[in-house]
Every structure is written in structure tokens, then in C-alpha cells.
Amino acid sequence: MASRTRRHGPAPRARDSSPRRRVPMRLLLPSLVLVALMAMLMLRGYVHSEILADHRVRPEAATDKVPEKILDGGPVIDTRSGRTTSISVPDHRLVLTFDDGPDPTWTPKVLDVLKKHHAHAVFFVTGTMTSRYPELVRRMVAEGHEVGLHTFNHPDLSYQSKKRIDWELSQNQLALAGAAGIRSSIFRPPYSSFADAMDDKSWPVTQYIGTKGYLTVVNNTDSEDWRKPGVDEIIRRATPHGGKGAIVLMHDSGGDRHQTVQALDEFLPTLQKQGYEFDNLTEALDAPSALTKVSGIDLWKGKAWIFLVGASDGITSVMVVGLSVVGALVIARFVLMLLLSGVHARRVRRRGFRWGPPVTEPVSVLVPAYNEAKCIENTVRSLMASEHPVEVIVVDDGSSDGTARIVEAMGLPNVRVVRQLNAGKPAALNRGLANARHDIIVMMDGDTVFEPATVRELVQPFGDPRVGAVAGNAKVGNRDSLIGAWQHIEYVMGFNLDRRMYDILRCMPTIPGAVGAFRRSALERVGGMSDDTLAEDTDITMAMHRDGWRVVYAEKARAWTEAPESVQQLWSQRYRWSYGTMQAIWKHRRALVERGPSGRFGRVGLPLVSLFMVVAPLLAPLIDVFLLYGVVFGPTQKTIVAWLGVLAIQATCAAYAFRLDRERMTHLISLPLQQILYRQLMYVVLLQSWITALTGGRLRWQKLRRTGVVEAPGADGVPRQRTRNSSSDRRPVA
Structure with missing residues (x-):
């Protein structure tokens, strides 16, 4: 899933100028669940494995201190x-x-x-x-x-x-x-x-x-x-x-x-x-x-102990089943990704492969922007370098930092600014659609830059009249930090391998908000962008499938986005993605029983998305939990070997994905640490999303803080990343 940045105005400040520091509930509750599960597992291991037992038979010793009447007695x-x-x-x-x-x-x-x-x-x-x-x-x-x-x-x-x-x-x-x-x-x-x-x-x-x-x-x-x-x-x-x-x-x-x-x-x-x-x-x-x-407090302490031991056994049994499920899902996903990604790569790259007649007509590029002063100039300049004719429509969604004035001051041809009061990303995209002149619509985020060939590569699949939407290849531009490198691995290994797999299965679940294209008539038939969910890109993609359109993946249509650079920002982004995906799955649940070509997504895509994007990530931390259990309670050696085996499978998939995307392998050095730490963060995020969904909670969009470090691509087509203290950093306009 690529970067999504939904726009809303800034939240009102708290009246208290010195707020108390509290552990956020979004972190506290999932963490307590994880700690409770760990405690139950440790209790089970402690009771079953006799970790404190030494099992040593006492050697012979002197009997000088033992009374004779004891030695000779009963x-x-x-x-x-x-x-x-x-x-x-x-x-x-x-x-x-x-x-x-x-x-x-x-x-x-x-x-x-x-x-x-x-x-x-x-x-x-x-x-x-x-x-x-x-x-x-x-x-x-x-x-x-x-x-x-x-x-x-x-x-x-x-x-x-x-x-x-x-x-x-x-x-x-x-x-x-x-x-x-x-x-x-x-x-x-x-x-x-x-x-x-x-x-x-x-x-x-x-x-x-x-x-x-x-x-x-x-x-x-x-x-x-x-x-x-x-x-x-x-x-x-x-x-x-x-x-x-x-x-x-x-x-x-x-x-x-x-x-x-x-x-x-x-x-x-x-x-x-x-x-x-x-x-x-x-x-x-x-x-x-x-x-x-025994009576009183001693009796109840004993009963509580027996209850906890029984609960730990029961919970552990459930966790073992969960581990088996996630193991089967992980292996199935890896096998599918490896096989189908290879098929996709051979199909796309073989000589003579074409979607149909070359698409050369101009397209409209919609750029919804809310407080993107630090990024918008890089975004627009990258579009002006496009090898394909474009008109650019920047929809200023009530920005307060002068985003619209920056674009207008650039004075570029075929670039228009449309202003509106802050209404959110779907409304901004629909406003841009209403002002677009062309039949093919490209959508991107205001913090993303395109390569010169991106638009051309992105629109070629529309040579096939059955194609209603195209997903591009979103990449992390700011990958110099550890958290950026982790997201880079995730984008290349997870999202793009997934898209190749889903493309072959003809059930692509998401057109990334950072780089996607739509046939205008297809958008109008499904009613345009909806604000029913927090994942408008997943929502519109599922709607396209249900309307009978093909959704495909253009791997050469690369876009470089600025990924979150802090745990807090990453948390906010992934929380929205997870919760929004659940909303979209629930909204389109009737696809499961629909018939005909439009029902293929319900029969294949919706179950796969539910398993691989909702169920498996929630259970994935069990791998690490049982790693800790095995190291503490044994068999230690077999446990470590098994975990390294899982890591080797993941590394193989990651290396294959990097090879397909022609990425340098050096970033995979951080893969083991990513699997230990990053997975736990994603688990807590997904668990929080489940809790929000089950309790009927409401989730608001929050603006991600951007730095504008990803600049327009150079001559080699790769975006430059300037340092954060560069004098070229643009200050927000007052």
C-alpha cells in the first residue's frame, strides 16, 4: 500500500500550556495485550519446562553429622x-x-x-x-x-x-x-x-x-x-x-x-x-x-494460581493454532509472490509485449495538496519534466501555509491551481476531476515526485479498453535513515511483490495514492472518490473491480514519496491504512457473493486481502513470541534454527524483489532488525485498528509532517535527497 495523506485542518490546541505526559491509549492497550500474552506463555513454560530444576543426583558425602538413630531408624x-x-x-x-x-x-x-x-x-x-x-x-x-x-x-x-x-x-x-x-x-x-x-x-x-x-x-x-x-x-x-x-x-x-x-x-x-x-x-x-x-486468602491465592496456569495452557494452545495459521499464511504468501511475481516479470518484460496501441494523448494530473509548502514545488517541477503531455491541476485543500501561492508564483504552463475550503482528500480529488480536461486521470500526492517517464509508463495499459485503473510503483525517497530503510524494504518486498502477484490473479486491491491512473469514464461510473472510508484509494480500487474493470500494475511507472521519518508519524499513517482497509473490506463485503467477471475480486481478491493484510499481520508477532519462549525454555537450538529459517525465506523473497526492482541489496542489511522491531510496531497498529473497529470508534485523519527532502529526479531518473539543514528548504509562507 503506498503513501496516503488525507487532509484535515489542524486540531485545536489544548488549553493547558503544559500538558501532562501520559502513555497514549493507542499504545497502552495493544501493549498490555502483548504483555499479557507473553506473561501467559512464560507462565506456561515455567510450569511445563521446570526451568528452575537442576535434576542433579546428589553424590556421596560424609555422614559425620547425621545421628546414628536416624541412620539406623525408620x-x-x-x-x-x-x-x-x-x-x-x-x-x-x-x-x-x-x-x-x-x-x-x-x-x-x-x-x-x-x-x-x-x-x-x-x-x-x-x-x-x-x-x-x-x-x-x-x-x-x-x-x-x-x-x-x-x-x-x-x-x-x-x-x-x-x-x-x-x-x-x-x-x-x-x-x-x-x-x-x-x-x-x-x-x-x-x-x-x-x-x-x-x-x-x-x-x-x-x-x-x-x-x-x-x-x-x-x-x-x-x-x-x-x-x-x-x-x-x-x-x-x-x-x-x-x-x-x-x-x-x-x-x-x-x-x-x-x-x-x-x-x-x-x-x-x-x-x-x-x-x-x-x-x-x-x-x-x-x-x-x-x-x-485451607481457607481465606490462602485458598483464593491457590485458586487464582490454578486458574492462571489453566488459562496459560488454554491461551498457549490458541497461540499455537495461531502460529500454525500464520506459518501457513506466510509460506503460502511467499510461494505465491515468488511464483506469480516471476510470471509477471517475464510477461511484462518479454519482447513484443504491449497493452494495445500506444497511448499518446495528454492526461490530467491531479495533485491534492494540504499544507505542502515544503514539497509542492518539487512535485510540480517533476511533472513539468514529464515525457508525456500533461496538464497539472493542484487542488489546494484549504492550506494555511501558502501552498497555492507557491505554485502560482512558479508561473508554469499547463499548471492550474484550484482552491477550496478544507474538505479532505476525496473531495479535493473530485474537485480536480471536475476541472480536468482529459479522459485519463493521473492522481498523486503532494509530497511525491515523478520520474520523466512515469506518466508515460503509467498510462500505457489504457491501450487495453478493459483496463479501468493502473497502479504505479511507489518508492521511498528518504531511505537514508533506519526507519526509512525499513519502509523501503517493505515497499519493495511487500507492496510491489504483492502488486505483481495480485496483477496476475487479476484482483489488485489498491491503487496507491502516490501514483495511480484512472479512466475518467470508469471513475464516473463508480461515483468518483468516496469519503466512506479512510482508505479512499483501496475503496475506489475495490469499486472498480466490482464494476467489471481490470486493474493492473505498471512496474516502470516509478514515483518517489517521502515516507514518515519518526515512529509517531509512521504509527499515524499505518493506523489509518489498517483501519481504512478494514473499512473498505467491510464496505465491499457483498463482492463475496457477486457473480460474473466482477465477482472474481470477491472470490479471490477479498479473501486474500483479508488474510494477508488483516489476519496474518495480526498473528505475525507470534513468531517472535515463540522465539523468546523457545530461547528461554528450550529447545533453544532448534528454536533459533527455525527462526533463522523463517528469516532466510523472507530474505530470499526480499532479495528477489530487490532484483526485480533493480534496487541495491545493501539496504537488506537491516532486514533482521526490521523483522524483530518493525513487525511488533505493525502488530500493535493493527491490533489498535481491530480494537477501534470492534468498539465502534471513530478515527480522524492527521496531517503528516513533511520535510521536503525528496527533490525532483535528476538526469538518471533517480530523485535527489537534500539534507534537512539545507538552505534551499522552503519556509512556510505566513
């Missing part, structure tokens, strides 16, 4: 209130314990087997898994099982600070509170084993855990089911000798646990026949329950 260690006591399970009582869950696949199967054989157990759950599958924790509690803490992220606590230990416990409790409204007083350290494996690294942790009110539970019978040794071997290792009581270690998460489930189904009835009871811990010890109900 699997329940009580260090609360300064005690140093170990407790054993009574004979013929077994406490089955399951670590690392809950798991959505295997925990329900374990629970089913326990319920089938009327047995209770203890599940030592991690905070991450509890947060993701709270319904399983609720089922554990409802069916009479006990739930214990197994930290939040499963780190080796022997290597953690007290602050980290406190955090692991509190987050684990927070997840339990949100999942089942409970708090637990039993704890099992990750990577723990028998009591006699306690050493000088783990013992201080056990003591500290006791000061927080927890019983530490290890085990004295290990099924080693994580090794998957077979059902019989799991049963053998889990069975205590001589009818003694025991705490049996099993796992309901961390991998394929089908052997555990099968072994459990045989183990329970076999030992029950031998007189064993399968109780939870406090039942086996005849002690008060380890679970207490």
Missing part, C-alpha cells in the same frame, strides 16, 4: 520443634508412595487399581504437575489418599539455599491449596532414598524442613519401577521380608508406568491375602491426618 524422620526422631511403620502395614505426579495418563490408572482393591496410598506431588492437573489431586483426596509435598520444580535441595527451599515449599503448598483446598505436613525430598543414605549434605536440609513443621518421609522398600525391570521384579523388590511394615517407593509419573500399574494390580491382592493392610501414612501410624483444609 523411614519417617521427625525434626519438628527440635526433635530428632525416626519412626517405623508397624508390622503388616504397608504405605505405598508414588512420586513425581500427578500424571494425566498413569495416575488415573494407579488410582483405579487402588480403588479396585480398597487400598490407600500417599502421593508425593510436585507443584508443576499439581498446577497442570489439579483434578487428579482432588480425586486423590476424595478417595482417601494422602498428598505430600515433593517440591515445586524437583531440584536437589542439598544444593539449594534456604530461600529457595522456602520457595519450593510455599509454591508446592500454593498449588495444593488451589487444586484441592488443602495443606500437607508431610514431605519427601527429591532424589531421596533409605534413611541410612542420609549424609552431611541432606541432613541439614531435613533439619530445616522440620523447623517449618514437616515430617520427612523417605522409604525402606524401593520397587525401582523407574528402571522398568518387569512386573515380577517390581513385585519382588516392593515386598518386605518377614511381615514387617514398610514404606514402598513407586512412581506414577516421569515416563511409561504400565509395568507399575500391572505390578500394583497383582501386588495388592497378593499381600492382602498375607494379612497386609494398605493405608496412607497417618492411618498406618495411627496419627492425626497430614492434610488440613
Whole structure:
């Protein structure tokens, strides 16, 4: 889409001479949406990826500091209130314990087997898994099982600070509170084993855990089911000798646990026949329950946590679908652009290609101008150098800077000035159309300069009587700055490759306001320029299609426009374009069901414009969001390679577009930075446009601030760009 500059008078100044600095709502609301999405994604990655877990197994250490009665004692260690006591399970009582869950696949199967054989157990759950599958924790509690803490992220606590230990416990409790409204007083350290494996690294942790009110539970019978040794071997290792009581270690998460489930189904009835009871811990010890109900603020904090984790999973799933959609759209667009642009280039440049008889009759060039004092002289002089006969009509749309007087003072033949009160660009163009003498109308902006051959190249397609409008090749003249270079890449890669593609598909969506031509009779048939939308050029183009006219692209009809030179100006321009395009799509929505040749645009063009210009740009930042997610949570290497692959595809398309337009490749150096920063700006602009459209808001045009740095083309046909502090800069006339 080329440069559009709708004219309106200056907005009234605020009464307050020292306005407060506030974050604009147009920036704040879309930014908050992006931040919220990022936060949800980060929360999901934090809960799923266990980013804080170290997964290190503690090496052997000395046992000098561990009391003998602990090393020789039972699997329940009580260090609360300064005690140093170990407790054993009574004979013929077994406490089955399951670590690392809950798991959505295997925990329900374990629970089913326990319920089938009327047995209770203890599940030592991690905070991450509890947060993701709270319904399983609720089922554990409802069916009479006990739930214990197994930290939040499963780190080796022997290597953690007290602050980290406190955090692991509190987050684990927070997840339990949100999942089942409970708090637990039993704890099992990750990577723990028998009591006699306690050493000088783990013992201080056990003591500290006791000061927080927890019983530490290890085990004295290990099924080693994580090794998957077979059902019989799991049963053998889990069975205590001589009818003694025991705490049996099993796992309901961390991998394929089908052997555990099968072994459990045989183990329970076999030992029950031998007189064993399968109780939870406090039942086996005849002690008060380890679970207490949570209420008040702690309960609501837990519920809020579980809600946020669930929301993050749901939003992430939607974002993944969105990423898939945008990926498919981006690839489809690139493939279409590359293939069809190549077809277009070969068709246009092959020998003997002509639209029809050469068009040599004079044309009328309309130049709507509102406060273009810095640019208008360059614009008019570039038209006077035209190789094609033209009459120039400058429509002064209520300028307050002397734009009309500058043109009149030039005293050039075939240049007329028409004055009107400020009424906007469509009205100015319609006024110029009413004063035009010729049957072909060229329209351009007051900040644009033409090459000598531009008008001639632009009007040749009218040799085909089916052509009603022609789009020219708009280029950025002020490309020396970073933001100008980014727009230069966008114009060459996006707009002009798009126009080649749409030309082949015969559904060109926009005649750029900076350089376009129309058959007068076609304009009159559709009622001239409309002010129904903020994108009058897109509106008139869609109206042409619906009226049955062909709209084509003339790549050699180059016009050099002054692009916005600040983020604020760029924001204002693109906001209008995005919102105006949405208005035009909605206005011409009936084209979707129209039949005949005029319905081709509705069947092909309108869906493509909606997908490529409205939907895909809105979802495009997901590529960068998931890049950040992958770098933080992994797999980092694959993520970076995938992102570089997308960038390589874009660079290939950009290089091909630059080659077709015969542009220097040096500007593509800034392409990676453009893809990271520029895309986010366009996302926020488009999101703001969606919000404005959905809320029924109204958008006013604002005049872009011009500097007049793009001068008329030289002998080589390329416009010169003067420095901003040049003495030739024209001051506005008072």
C-alpha cells in the first residue's frame, strides 16, 4: 500500500500550556495485550519446562553429622520443634508412595487399581504437575489418599539455599491449596532414598524442613519401577521380608508406568491375602491426618494460581493454532509472490509485449495538496519534466501555509491551481476531476515526485479498453535513515511483490495514492472518490473491480514519496491504512457473493486481502513470541534454527524483489532488525485498528509532517535527497 495523506485542518490546541505526559491509549492497550500474552506463555513454560530444576543426583558425602538413630531408624524422620526422631511403620502395614505426579495418563490408572482393591496410598506431588492437573489431586483426596509435598520444580535441595527451599515449599503448598483446598505436613525430598543414605549434605536440609513443621518421609522398600525391570521384579523388590511394615517407593509419573500399574494390580491382592493392610501414612501410624483444609486468602491465592496456569495452557494452545495459521499464511504468501511475481516479470518484460496501441494523448494530473509548502514545488517541477503531455491541476485543500501561492508564483504552463475550503482528500480529488480536461486521470500526492517517464509508463495499459485503473510503483525517497530503510524494504518486498502477484490473479486491491491512473469514464461510473472510508484509494480500487474493470500494475511507472521519518508519524499513517482497509473490506463485503467477471475480486481478491493484510499481520508477532519462549525454555537450538529459517525465506523473497526492482541489496542489511522491531510496531497498529473497529470508534485523519527532502529526479531518473539543514528548504509562507 503506498503513501496516503488525507487532509484535515489542524486540531485545536489544548488549553493547558503544559500538558501532562501520559502513555497514549493507542499504545497502552495493544501493549498490555502483548504483555499479557507473553506473561501467559512464560507462565506456561515455567510450569511445563521446570526451568528452575537442576535434576542433579546428589553424590556421596560424609555422614559425620547425621545421628546414628536416624541412620539406623525408620523411614519417617521427625525434626519438628527440635526433635530428632525416626519412626517405623508397624508390622503388616504397608504405605505405598508414588512420586513425581500427578500424571494425566498413569495416575488415573494407579488410582483405579487402588480403588479396585480398597487400598490407600500417599502421593508425593510436585507443584508443576499439581498446577497442570489439579483434578487428579482432588480425586486423590476424595478417595482417601494422602498428598505430600515433593517440591515445586524437583531440584536437589542439598544444593539449594534456604530461600529457595522456602520457595519450593510455599509454591508446592500454593498449588495444593488451589487444586484441592488443602495443606500437607508431610514431605519427601527429591532424589531421596533409605534413611541410612542420609549424609552431611541432606541432613541439614531435613533439619530445616522440620523447623517449618514437616515430617520427612523417605522409604525402606524401593520397587525401582523407574528402571522398568518387569512386573515380577517390581513385585519382588516392593515386598518386605518377614511381615514387617514398610514404606514402598513407586512412581506414577516421569515416563511409561504400565509395568507399575500391572505390578500394583497383582501386588495388592497378593499381600492382602498375607494379612497386609494398605493405608496412607497417618492411618498406618495411627496419627492425626497430614492434610488440613485451607481457607481465606490462602485458598483464593491457590485458586487464582490454578486458574492462571489453566488459562496459560488454554491461551498457549490458541497461540499455537495461531502460529500454525500464520506459518501457513506466510509460506503460502511467499510461494505465491515468488511464483506469480516471476510470471509477471517475464510477461511484462518479454519482447513484443504491449497493452494495445500506444497511448499518446495528454492526461490530467491531479495533485491534492494540504499544507505542502515544503514539497509542492518539487512535485510540480517533476511533472513539468514529464515525457508525456500533461496538464497539472493542484487542488489546494484549504492550506494555511501558502501552498497555492507557491505554485502560482512558479508561473508554469499547463499548471492550474484550484482552491477550496478544507474538505479532505476525496473531495479535493473530485474537485480536480471536475476541472480536468482529459479522459485519463493521473492522481498523486503532494509530497511525491515523478520520474520523466512515469506518466508515460503509467498510462500505457489504457491501450487495453478493459483496463479501468493502473497502479504505479511507489518508492521511498528518504531511505537514508533506519526507519526509512525499513519502509523501503517493505515497499519493495511487500507492496510491489504483492502488486505483481495480485496483477496476475487479476484482483489488485489498491491503487496507491502516490501514483495511480484512472479512466475518467470508469471513475464516473463508480461515483468518483468516496469519503466512506479512510482508505479512499483501496475503496475506489475495490469499486472498480466490482464494476467489471481490470486493474493492473505498471512496474516502470516509478514515483518517489517521502515516507514518515519518526515512529509517531509512521504509527499515524499505518493506523489509518489498517483501519481504512478494514473499512473498505467491510464496505465491499457483498463482492463475496457477486457473480460474473466482477465477482472474481470477491472470490479471490477479498479473501486474500483479508488474510494477508488483516489476519496474518495480526498473528505475525507470534513468531517472535515463540522465539523468546523457545530461547528461554528450550529447545533453544532448534528454536533459533527455525527462526533463522523463517528469516532466510523472507530474505530470499526480499532479495528477489530487490532484483526485480533493480534496487541495491545493501539496504537488506537491516532486514533482521526490521523483522524483530518493525513487525511488533505493525502488530500493535493493527491490533489498535481491530480494537477501534470492534468498539465502534471513530478515527480522524492527521496531517503528516513533511520535510521536503525528496527533490525532483535528476538526469538518471533517480530523485535527489537534500539534507534537512539545507538552505534551499522552503519556509512556510505566513
